[in-house]
Amino acid sequence: MNQGGLAEGVGADPARTSFSMLRDVKEFQAAINAPERCVVPVIAAVAGHVLGLGIDIIAACDVRYAADDAQFSIMEVNVGIAADIGTLAHLPKITGNHSLLRELAYTAAPFSAADAAQLGLVSRVVPGGATAVTSAALALARTIAGKSPVAVAGTKRVLLHARDHTVAENLEYVAVWNAAMLHTESLAASRARRAPQFKPLRTPAKL
Amino acid sequence: MNQGGLAEGVGADPARTSFSMLRDVKEFQAAINAPERCVVPVIAAVAGHVLGLGIDIIAACDVRYAADDAQFSIMEVNVGIAADIGTLAHLPKITGNHSLLRELAYTAAPFSAADAAQLGLVSRVVPGGATAVTSAALALARTIAGKSPVAVAGTKRVLLHARDHTVAENLEYVAVWNAAMLHTESLAASRARRAPQFKPLRTPAKL
Amino acid sequence: MNQGGLAEGVGADPARTSFSMLRDVKEFQAAINAPERCVVPVIAAVAGHVLGLGIDIIAACDVRYAADDAQFSIMEVNVGIAADIGTLAHLPKITGNHSLLRELAYTAAPFSAADAAQLGLVSRVVPGGATAVTSAALALARTIAGKSPVAVAGTKRVLLHARDHTVAENLEYVAVWNAAMLHTESLAASRARRAPQFKPLRTPAKL
Amino acid sequence: MNQGGLAEGVGADPARTSFSMLRDVKEFQAAINAPERCVVPVIAAVAGHVLGLGIDIIAACDVRYAADDAQFSIMEVNVGIAADIGTLAHLPKITGNHSLLRELAYTAAPFSAADAAQLGLVSRVVPGGATAVTSAALALARTIAGKSPVAVAGTKRVLLHARDHTVAENLEYVAVWNAAMLHTESLAASRARRAPQFKPLRTPAKL
Amino acid sequence: MNQGGLAEGVGADPARTSFSMLRDVKEFQAAINAPERCVVPVIAAVAGHVLGLGIDIIAACDVRYAADDAQFSIMEVNVGIAADIGTLAHLPKITGNHSLLRELAYTAAPFSAADAAQLGLVSRVVPGGATAVTSAALALARTIAGKSPVAVAGTKRVLLHARDHTVAENLEYVAVWNAAMLHTESLAASRARRAPQFKPLRTPAKL
Amino acid sequence: MNQGGLAEGVGADPARTSFSMLRDVKEFQAAINAPERCVVPVIAAVAGHVLGLGIDIIAACDVRYAADDAQFSIMEVNVGIAADIGTLAHLPKITGNHSLLRELAYTAAPFSAADAAQLGLVSRVVPGGATAVTSAALALARTIAGKSPVAVAGTKRVLLHARDHTVAENLEYVAVWNAAMLHTESLAASRARRAPQFKPLRTPAKL
Secondary structure, eight states: OOHHHHHTOTTOOHHHHHHHHHHHHHHHHHHHTHHHHBSSOOEEEEOSEEETHHHHHHHTSSEEEEETTOEEEOOGGGGTSOOOSSHHHHHHHHOSOHHHHHHHHHHOOOEEHHHHHHHTSOSEEESSHHHHHHHHHHHHHHHHHTSOHHHHHHHHHHHHHHHHSOHHHHHHHHHHHHHHHOOOHHHHHHHTTSOOOOOOOOSOSBO | OOHHHHHTOTTOOHHHHHHHHHHHHHHHHHHHTHHHHBSSOOEEEEOSEEETHHHHHHHTSSEEEEETTOEEEOOGGGGTSOOOSSHHHHHHHHOSOHHHHHHHHHHOOOEEHHHHHHHTSOSEEETTHHHHHHHHHHHHHHHHHTSOHHHHHHHHHHHHHHHHSOHHHHHHHHHHHHHHHOOOHHHHHHHTTSOOOOOOOOSOSBO | OOHHHHHTOTTOOHHHHHHHHHHHHHHHHHHHTHHHHBSSOOEEEEOSEEETHHHHHHHTSSEEEEETTOEEEOOGGGGTSOOOSSHHHHHHHHOSOHHHHHHHHHHOOOEEHHHHHHHTSOSEEETTHHHHHHHHHHHHHHHHHTSOHHHHHHHHHHHHHHHHSOHHHHHHHHHHHHHHHOOOHHHHHHHTTSOOOOOOOOSOSBO | OOHHHHHTOTTOOHHHHHHHHHHHHHHHHHHHTHHHHBSSOOEEEEOSEEETHHHHHHHTSSEEEEETTOEEEOOGGGGTSOOOSSHHHHHHHHOSOHHHHHHHHHHOOOEEHHHHHHHTSOSEEESSHHHHHHHHHHHHHHHHHTSOHHHHHHHHHHHHHHHHSOHHHHHHHHHHHHHHHOOOHHHHHHHTTSOOOOOOOOSOSBO | OOHHHHHTOTTOOHHHHHHHHHHHHHHHHHHHTHHHHBSSOOEEEEOSEEETHHHHHHHTSSEEEEETTOEEEOOGGGGTSOOOSSHHHHHHHHOSOHHHHHHHHHHOOOEEHHHHHHHTSOSEEESSHHHHHHHHHHHHHHHHHTSOHHHHHHHHHHHHHHHHSOHHHHHHHHHHHHHHHOOOHHHHHHHTTSOOOOOOOOSOSBO | OOHHHHHTOTTOOHHHHHHHHHHHHHHHHHHHTHHHHBSSOOEEEEOSEEETHHHHHHHTSSEEEEETTOEEEOOGGGGTSOOOSSHHHHHHHHOSOHHHHHHHHHHOOOEEHHHHHHHTSOSEEESSHHHHHHHHHHHHHHHHHTSOHHHHHHHHHHHHHHHHSOHHHHHHHHHHHHHHHOOOHHHHHHHTTSOOOOOOOOSOSBO
C-alpha cells in the first residue's frame, strides 16, 4: 500500500507521500469493491480463515455463506491502522448489532461462523467445510440464474441505492427505474401464458 | 400498474408510456405507504401467505407480528421486476442481516415466520394462527392507546426521522420537536400528583 | 429540563419558553453524548434497571454488555414526551429489528437482557450480576488498551462516520484518514521485527 | 394558521396546540408548493407588492419575471415568526448571495426588482408594469409549450432533483430517467426527417 | 497550528503528529465558526486587507459589508495548504459563481470589493473606508435589533438548516420550529393592537 | 447513445434496451466528467458556439472563461430529452440564478457570454475571440502551475467535497485532509526562509 509513497522518491515531503498513499488506497478500494459494481449478485462462500482483507472482500458481496469451521477477524488494528478497504464502510450498514461490530473491530478478536450469524454478517452457516459451503452457494447461484436477469440486476441496484438513501429517495428512484424496466420478457410471457425464456444480459459485468 | 400507459393510447411513444407508468407507480406507493404517514402507530398482524405486495404493506407499518404459520416471499423477481412499492426501500433499514435480505429478494424464496424473526422483520412470532396473532396485536394496540397520544405520535415521527437522517440531525430535530411538545397533560398530571387523562388527538390520521 | 423556561421569567411568552427549552435540551444532549466524542472506545456494563436516561447513556457508548438480571425500559412515553437525549437518534442505527424497537418505544414496556440481545442492543449477556459484567467489560477494556491507540481511535472515528454516511463517502473519508495515519509505531515495529510499544495519546479525551 | 390550535379547544395543553399548528403549517406548505409538484414549468410574473406569502409562492415556481415597479419584502419577522411556507427553504438554493438574502430576511426591508435581480431571485426585470411583465411571461410560456413535453417535464424533474442531491447522485438519477424516456417523438421525427408533432401529456398536473 | 504535534514530543510517529494536528484544526475551526453558533445574526464590516483567516472569519458571519477599498485574498495556497478553517466549506454555498471562486482559491489572487460583490460574497460595497462601512453595519444591526428576537433567531437557525438540507427537509424543520415558536409577543401585540415590546433573549449567545 | 440498445439485438424486450442505454449513458457521463476527477484544475476557454454537450463539458471544469463572441445553448430539449451528461447535475450548484438557469434549460434559447456571466457560469468574458480567451486561460494556468501542487490539488478536492456536503461535513473532511497534507515543501521553505521549489506530483492525472 505504500508503493505510491515510494513513487515520490526518498526524501519527498510527507504531504506528497500522503497524496500517493491516498491514490493507492482509492485504487485498492476500487478493486476490492468490484463485486458491488457487478451487475449480477455475487455470493461469497467462505471456509477456514477470513482475516483483514478477507472481510473487506466479503463485505462488498451481496450474500455471505460460511462453513461452520470458518473463523473471522477484523484484524487491522493489529497492524496499527483502521481498516480502509471496505470493512468499516460496509459492516455498519449490513449487520444488526453495532455493539458486537465495534467490539470485534477494536479488539481484532477472532469470531466463529455462529458469531458472524449473530452479528448478521452471514445468512447461512453450512456444516461440512469448504465443499459443503461451496455447494450451497452454487445452488443459490443456480436459483438466481433462473430468474429474469433484468429483474435481478434491478433488484440489486435498487437495494444498493436503498442502503445509502432515505426511504423517500429510494421510492422515487425505483419508480423511475421501473418506468424504464417494466416491459420484460417475464411480463410478455405471462400475458402469452408461456414460460419466460431469459437470454443473458449483453452488458459488461459492471455498471 | 399499466393503465396509465394505456391512458396515452396505443402507439404512444415509449417515453410517454414510461411517464404514465411513473405517475402510476408513485400513486401506488403513496397509497401503500399510508401507514407511515399515519399519526399513530400501525401494527401488522400476519398469518398465512404474505407475498409481494403483502411485504410492501407490512414494511410500511411500525410493528410486525407473525403467526407461526405465516409464509413470506419477496416474489417480484418472479414477475420480472424489481419490487417498487416499498419492500426494497424499507427492508434494508428496518432489518439486521443484508445477506439474508438480498438472498430472499434475488430468489423470491419462501421464508417462514422464524426466518422473518432471524431477519429482524418481525418482533414476535405468535403460536396459534390468525386468531392468536390478531389477539396479540390488539393487546399491544391497547397498551399503546393507554399512553399519551402526543408522546406516542412524537416518538413515531422522531423514529421515522432518525431512520433517514444522521444522529446529529435527529438530535437537533427532536430538540426542536420537544421545545414545542413538552407541555403535556402527562407533565401537568405528574406535577398535580394525579393520573393523566388523555383525550384523542383531534387531528386527521395523517400528518 | 425546564429551568431555562424559568430563566425567561413567569409570564414570558411561550415562544421564549420554547427557545430556552431548546437550549437546555441541546446542552443536555451534548453532555449525555460525550462518550461518542471521546477519542477512545467507551464500554457500558449494565446491571439492574436501565431506564429512560440510562438508555440514552448506553446508546452513546461503543459497546454494551448486560448482566443477565438487567432490565431495560425506553420509558419516556410514560412521562408524556418523546425520548430526546439520544435513544431515538441512536437505536435505529445500531440495532437490527425496528419492529421490536418501535414496540418498546411506544409501550415503555420493560425488556430483559435476552430481549436486548435479540434487538441487537447488547453484544453480550453476562451471567452473575453487576460484578461479573463489570469484570467482563474491564477485560474487554484491557484488550483494547493493548492495541495501537492510533488504530483504535481511528477505527472508532471511521465507524461513527460510516454510521452517518454512504458507503462511497466513508471509503473516501477512510482513505484520507489513513493517508494521514498510516505511519504508526505498529508498522515501524513490524518492519523492525520487534514488539510495538504504545504510549498513550497525548490528546484530550474528546476530538 | 392557528385554526388548528383552536380545533383542540380552549384549555387544550400547549403540546396539542403545537401539534395542530404543525399539521396546519404542513398543509399550508403543501398548497403553496404546488408549482413545484406541477409536471410542467410554472412561471411567476410579478408587479407591485410581493410580500411575505407572495415570496413563498414565487419561490416555488420555476422562473420569476418582475415588472420594474415590483417591490419585494420577506416580511415575516415583522409579525414575529420565521417564514415557514417556503421562502427560507427555497431561497438559499436558488439565489447567489447569502449575505444579501440573510440581510433581507432579518430586516424585512423592502427591495426593488433590481435588487431581486442582483440577489439572483428573478431572471428578468421587465419595464412597463404588470401588462408588460405578463406579456413577457406568456411569450416564454409559449416558447416552452412548443418543445417536447416529455423533455421539458423531465428537465424540470431532474433539475429539482439536482437542487437537493450531489452531482454523482443526480448523474445516476438522470441516467435512469433517460433509460426510460429516450424514445420520444422528437427522436422519431428527427430520424424520419419530419417536424415533430407533440400531443399534450395525458397526465394530471402533478407527479 | 502545529503545537499539538509538538505536544506528542520530538520523534513521535507521524500518525500521532497528524492526530494532534487534527485535534488542533478542529479546535481552531470551532473558534472561528463561533459566529454561526451565535443565536443572533453577526455582521462583518471589512476594510483594508482581508486575507486568509480573514476570509474564514467573514465566511462564518451572516452578512458581509465591504468598504470600497477592501482587498481580499484566499491566500492559503501561498503557504502550501488547502484553506481549512471555513473558507472552502462556506463559500461554495453562500456565493453564486463557482468558476470565479475556484479561480480565486487556486491562485490566491487579490480581489477587490467589486469582485467580492460579483462573486456574491458581500451584499454591499460602501464608499468611504472603514468608518463608513462600520456605520452602515451598525445601522443594519440597529434595524435587526428592533425586530422580534425570537423571529430573528429563528430565521437565522432555519436559514442555516436550509443551507445544509433539501427543500423538503427544511420545510419539515421549519414547520416543527414554528409549532414551538409561533406564540410570540409580536402576535400578542398585534391582536391587542399595540406596539410589541421586545425584551432581550435570556439565553447565552450560542445555541 | 443507443448503440447499447442495438447490442441487445432487434426485438429485444424494451427493458433490455433501457438497461443497455443506462450503461451507455453512465459510460458517456464518466468520460465527459473526467475534468472533475483530474487532480489539477481544468480551465475551459470557449469561443463561438457552446451547445449541448459543450455545456456538459465546461460544467465539469473548474474555471470557465468565455470569449465575448461565445454563444451558448442548453439545447437538449430540442432533441426531445433531458440533458443527461452533466449540465443539469452541475449547473444548479455552480451558478447563482435558478430562474435564469431553468428558463434557459426549458427553452434551449441561445445566450451570450454576458448572459453566462450574469448566470454565474463564467468568471471572465474576454474581448477578442478565441485567441484572446485562450491567452487569458493559459495565463491563469501558468499562475496556478506556480503554486504548490499539493495545495492546489487539495483545494480542488476539498471544494468538490464542499459542493456536495454540509458545512460541518466539509470542516471535518478538510481537517482530516490537512492532518495528512500539512507537511509541505512550502512550509519547509518558509521555515528555512528560502523560495519553495515545487516538483510535479508523480501521480496519474485522476484520483
